[in-house]
Amino acid sequence: MQLRAVKHTTTPEVKTVTAKRPRSIQWSYMFTSWLGFAPFLLFCLLFEILPAVMVIQASFVDSNSGVFTLNNYQRILAQTDKLHAFQNSIALGIITALLSGIIGFLAAYGVFNLRTSWLRNVIIGFSSIAANFAGIPLAFAFISTLGVTGFITVLLLTWFHIDLYNSLNFSLYSFWGLVLVYIYFELPLMILITLPALSTLRPEWREAATNLGASNFTYWRRVGLPLLFPSLVAATMLLFANSFGAFATAFALAQGGINLVPIQIQFVVNGNVNLDPGLGNALAGGMIVVLLIAVLLYSAMLRRVSKWQGR
Amino acid sequence: MTNRIVLALVILYLLLPLGATLVFGISNGNGIGFSSYQEIFSDHDFSATLLLSFELALASTVLAVVLITPTAYWVQLRLPQARPMMDFLALVPFAVPAIVMGFGLIEVYSGNNTLLSILSLGLVPLLSNPPFNVVNTPQLLVCAYVIVSLPFVYRPIDNSLRAINTKVLTEAAYSLGSGWWRTFLTVVLPNIWPGVISAALLTFSTAMGEFTLAELFGIYTFPIYLNVTGQNNAHKAASLTILSFLLTFLCVLGIIFLLRRRPGGAKQDERLDIVAIK
Numbered sequence: 181m182q183l184r185a186v187k188h189t190t191t192p193e194v195k196t197v198t199a200k201r202p203r204s205i206q207w208s209y210m211f212t213s214w215l216g217f218a219p220f221l222l223f224c225l226l227f228e229i230l231p232a233v234m235v236i237q238a239s240f241v242d243s244n245s246g247v248f249t250l251n252n253y254q255r256i257l258a259q260t261d262k263l264h265a266f267q268n269s270i271a272l273g274i275i276t277a278l279l280s281g282i283i284g285f286l287a288a289y290g291v292f293n294l295r296t297s298w299l300r301n302v303i304i305g306f307s308s309i310a311a312n313f314a315g316i317p318l319a320f321a322f323i324s325t326l327g328v329t330g331f332i333t334v335l336l337l338t339w340f341h342i343d344l345y346n347s348l349n350f351s352l353y354s355f356w357g358l359v360l361v362y363i364y365f366e367l368p369l370m371i372l373i374t375l376p377a378l379s380t381l382r383p384e385w386r387e388a389a390t391n392l393g394a395s396n397f398t399y400w401r402r403v404g405l406p407l408l409f410p411s412l413v414a415a416t417m418l419l420f421a422n423s424f425g426a427f428a429t430a431f432a433l434a435q436g437g438i439n440l441v442p443i444q445i446q447f448v449v450n451g452n453v454n455l456d457p458g459l460g461n462a463l464a465g466g467m468i469v470v471l472l473i474a475v476l477l478y479s480a481m482l483r484r485v486s487k488w489q490g491r
Numbered sequence: 492m493t494n495r496i497v498l499a500l501v502i503l504y505l506l507l508p509l510g511a512t513l514v515f516g517i518s519n520g521n522g523i524g525f526s527s528y529q530e531i532f533s534d535h536d537f538s539a540t541l542l543l544s545f546e547l548a549l550a551s552t553v554l555a556v557v558l559i560t561p562t563a564y565w566v567q568l569r570l571p572q573a574r575p576m577m578d579f580l581a582l583v584p585f586a587v588p589a590i591v592m593g594f595g596l597i598e599v600y601s602g603n604n605t606l607l608s609i610l611s612l613g614l615v616p617l618l619s620n621p622p623f624n625v626v627n628t629p630q631l632l633v634c635a636y637v638i639v640s641l642p643f644v645y646r647p648i649d650n651s652l653r654a655i656n657t658k659v660l661t662e663a664a665y666s667l668g669s670g671w672w673r674t675f676l677t678v679v680l681p682n683i684w685p686g687v688i689s690a691a692l693l694t695f696s697t698a699m700g701e702f703t704l705a706e707l708f709g710i711y712t713f714p715i716y717l718n719v720t721g722q723n724n725a726h727k728a729a730s731l732t733i734l735s736f737l738l739t740f741l742c743v744l745g746i747i748f749l750l751r752r753r754p755g756g757a758k759q760d761e762r763l764d765i766v767a768i769k
Contacts, residue, residue, distance in 0.1 A: 213569040220562040224580050226614060227634045228641070230607060231595025232587045237606065238598060283497060290498030303502065309743045310505045312693075315700050316714045317732040317739075320721050321508040324515035324729040331511035364508065367501055418585075425588025428702035432718050442590040442703075449594055449707050457598070464591040471586040479582065 232468065239465035243458035252462035261439060262459070266466060268355060269441045273424035276362040281416045283363075284370025291371060292378045304375070307368035314365040319432035322361045326352045353434045361433060362423045369422070370415060377411035377485070414481035417474045425471060441467055509736065516729035527730040536716055537731075544713035547629060548698035551636035552691045555644045558637065560687055563648045564679055567657050581645045589639055593707035596635055600626040627708045635704050640694040647693075647750075651686025655679075689746040696742035700735060 242249045256262045294300045313321075325332050328345060330352070336342040344350040351357055381404060389399045405412075427442035436443050441463055448460030516527050531537050566573050584592070599607060600619040607615045618625045625631040657679065664674040680687070702714040717735065721728035 213565075214573075216565045217562065217570055217573055220558055221576075222614075223558060223634070224638070224641075226611060226618075227596065227631075228580065228583055228587075228592075228638045230599050230611060230615065231592050232583065233610070234599045234604070234607060235591060235595040283501060286494045286497040287501040290494035293494065303498075305744070305747050306502070306505065308747065309740055312696060312739050312743055313736060316702050316717050316721075317700065317735040318508075320717065320725075320728045320732045321512040321736075323721065323725065324732070325508045325511035327725070329725065331515045332507070364505065368505060371501075421585050421588075425590065427588070427590045428706075428714070431706070432702070432721065435722070442588070445590050445594055446707065449597065460594060461598075464594055467588065467591055468586055471588065475582060475586045478585070 235461050235464045236468065238457070239461035241458070241461075243456050243461075252458040253466070255459055256462050256466065262444065262463065265439045265441045265444045265463070266470075268439055269424055269467075270470065272355065272358060272362070272440065273420040276359055276366055276423045277416045277419040279359070280363050280366035280370050280419055281412065284367045285374050285412065287367065288371045288374035288378060292375060304372070307371045310368040311365050311372060314426070315428040316432045318361060318364060319429045322352060322357075322364070323433070326350075326357070326360070328352075353437060355438060358430055358433060358438060361429055362426065366419050366423065370419060373415040373418065374411070377408055377415075381407060410481040410484040414478050414485065417478040417481070421471055421474045421478070424474070425467065509733075512729045512732050512736075516726055516733055518726070527724075527726045530724075530727055531730055531734070540711055540713040540716040543629075543711070544699050547633055547636070547712065548695045550633045551640065551698045552694045554633060555637045555640055555694050556687060556691050559641070559644050559690075560648055560680070560683075561675060563645060563652055564657065564675055567649075567652050568661055577645065577649075581642045584639055584642055589635075589701070589703040590707070592635060592638065593704045596631060597626060597707065600631065627710070629710055632704055632708055632710055636694070636698045636701060639701070639704070640697055643693050643697075644690040647686045647690045648683065651683035652679075654686075655682045685749040689749045692742045692746050692749075696739050699738060 239252050240248055240250070242251060256266070291300060291303050294303075322330075324330055326344070327333065333344050336344060342348070352360070385403055385407075386399055389403050394402065425442065427446065430438055430440055430443060431446065436447070445460055445463050445467075448457065448463070517523055517525060563577075566577055587595075599615060602619075603616070617623065660678055660682070661674055664678045669678070700714055701712075702718065705712040705715055706718075713735075717728060717731050720731060
């Protein structure tokens with residue numbers, strides 16, 4: 181809300197200043213204003229917007245004849261491994277987002293309730309480091325921990341005679357292994373996103389609810405969670421987008437062995453014989469569509485957050 | 492009580508792989524030793540790729556800061572109606588992940604597409620043909636890194652600009668006879684340094700660890716070296732992982748320290764400034 185107020189006070193000021201000037205000066209003022217914005221805009225056009233436009237446009241074009249076609253998308257639906265790639269990627273996004281969303285929320289509430297502020301700061305600091313620790317190093321950290329010869333794997337085998345790989349059928353280099361790895365950077369991210377939202381819950385609301393006879397459970401069900409709902413959905417969307425689009429960790433873990441959309445796109449770029457650019461564009465276009473839904477939900481929820489929590 | 496237990500378990504989960512990796516790196520089958528670190532430091536590829544990644548990261552950081560800081564200030568001051576556009580541009584990297592963006596960049600700068608030539612005002616054909624030929628070059632990689640880091644460069648800088656009273660400061664400087672650039676460099680910039688430097692550190696650490704685009708462009712950076720090493724020598728890769736963790740650690744520590752010194756301190760809702768969301 182504050183943000184809106186600031187906007188309202190600044191924009192009319194500019195207008196009144198410019199309105200007094202002759203029309204030509206007003207035009208040149210607007211022109212120089214936009215001219216100062218132009219270098220950045222041009223940079224974004226060249227390296228951000230055009231690649232996205234290119235991918236979407238090319239996904240509707242036959243890569244040999246250059247005519248409009250829906251064939252690229254139809255082939256994704258027809259080829260089971262492409263369809264599976266989408267199913268796997270979406271499932272991976274949803275599972276990691278929900279798991280880290282729920283566990284991360286509880287952990288964030290734990291941090292929120294901590295009385296000792298130095299411990300709080302240490303945990304928040306460590307979460308920021310862990311959330312930034314992703315990609316190739318993270319994959320190798322997990323291979324060193326839970327890989328075939330990893331530290332924990334060997335420890336469990338020699339001390340407790342638990343064979344993760346052969347008797348428990350666990351594999352780090354599989355879908356569920358990837359879930360474990362992705363949760364590593366999603367959990368601290370969830371903690372960092374949820375903490376500010378939690379601090380908007382006023383203690384008075386809880387006191388009022390308790391005075392009216394609400395139990396802890398009723399308070400959360402009727403007051404706490406409904407208020408936090410938009411922030412939580414927005415956070416989950418962010419987590420989903422984060423793991424749905426991630427490539428590096430999955431690639432380093434299984435070197436292309438797990439069938440995901442980003443892995444398939446990399447095959448296209450590397451010139452895999454079974455894949456042509458048209459199919460690659462359709463895969464990329466499909467990713468954009470899925471992510472667009474997540475981003476739209478994310479920004480819609482953020483708008484509701486600012487409405488409720490009086491920012 | 493449950494949330495305390497969950498929190499303890501989460502922290503254990505976050506610490507465990509780090510400890511295990513540290514031990515795994517220094518144990519080499521028959522004992523404990525620092526031979527993997529010796530091997531790393533004597534490896535020519537290690538220093539070469541680290542240097543290349545360092546140069547790329549530095550270039551991306553400088554370009555991102557130089558491009559975005561004046562623009563954010565300009566938009567705040569002169570062009571508030573462009574703010575939604577700015578927000579949109581900072582949101583696009585969420586919907587277009589690095590793998591798609593890299594794929595798109597290769598297609599844009601390696602083909603001849605009339606539509607793109609027109610849309611880019613003739614700049615795409617200029618950049619994709621000699622003498623520039625940007626496709627798969629480190630230069631294009633740097634530009635892509637700037638775009639990838641756009642969301643988390645723009646936000647802390649914009650938040651810092653809002654925390655100070657930009658308009659009043661600027662008007663005061665103007666009325667004392669200062670020009671735009673002088674106002675920006677000597678009045679506004681010193682006030683938002685912590686936000687700018689923390690954005691820079693985040694860009695730097697992300698570019699140092701970026702793998703997807705470098706792999707697509709075929710440029711041999713440090714994360715690619717780490718991936719190749721991991722296929723042959725797991726212990727060496729574990730020690731390299733610890734080294735890159737230390738790098739992330741230092742960058743994030745710097746950011747936390749700087750955000751505290753920002754005018755108004757690190758506000759509750761600005762904690763996200765610390766995370767590079769990919």
